[in-house]
Amino acid sequence: MADQPSRALVLYGDGLAHFVDPSHTHLHSLASKATCGFLSLPNAPSSENENERIIREFAHLLDACETYKILGSQDTSLVPTLPERFMGMKAAIITDDQFLQSFAGRLGFTVLSFNDINGNDHSHQSSSVDFFTSELLKLIGLQEGMTMEVTQFDLVFMHIGAGEKMDEHGSCSFAKRTEYINALVASITQKTQPGSDLGSCLHLSLVMSYGLVTEIDENLSVCNSKYERSQDLLLLFPKQSYTMKGEKPRVDVR
Secondary structure, eight states, X not given: XXXXXXXXXXXXXXXXXXXXXXXXXXXXXXXXXXOOOOOOOBOOOTTOOHHHHHHHHHHHHTTOHHHHHTTTOSOGGGSOOHHHHTXXXXXXXXXXXXXXXXXXXXXXXXXXXHHHHHTSSSOGGGSOHHHHHHHHHHHTTEETTEEOSSOSOSEEEEEEETTOOOSTTSOOOHHHHHHHHHHHHHHHHHHSOTTSTTTTTEEEEEEEOOOSOOTTOTTOXXXXXXXXXXXXXXXXXXOXXXXXXXXXXXXXXX
């Protein structure tokens, strides 16, 4: 969206891609206007639990795999932070997942919970979508239709899905979490129309992951062996750059 020096907002629907359906019109509308792509992740270790999966996949999104590998180390000097990697960039993450909060803090993120945004003791579902959107944009200096010269953060990363609390009772279906992201995208795009001051400075990214995926998952086409028998469909799955690393093919891509 941005065509001027930008501030970035990343919405990460962890494990929610399964639940996107035709009713989520704002997600489909964004995809029709945006640059889209697929990121393939390495195969998960057989002993990996859900908390480890969340952190590992987040590390791959940020190209912070080396940091993930030395999680057990007490020497924090071995961990390059985001400001060190990206010329002093100020970044925040919004998540209620305690394990992800700890890992992101080591990467140099300012860690915020959804309560910090809402200013109350409930989760983001308890506040209006418009209010939550305004608070998100305010963190990156976009407020009241204007772009502030001084901003708290250059990048805000919002994690919702696995490990997140959705209401005061601490639970909510994944389908409702997906609907919340759909509504959030609608609110953000409405407030940052192309050509407006805010729209010219906002770089919005939406990442939807599948979470735990098995080889027998019939809902994920790239894992479904029946598509391998169709030569016509094989043409739709070109060999992508993420299958290479250091000029060598990766053998652990799922």
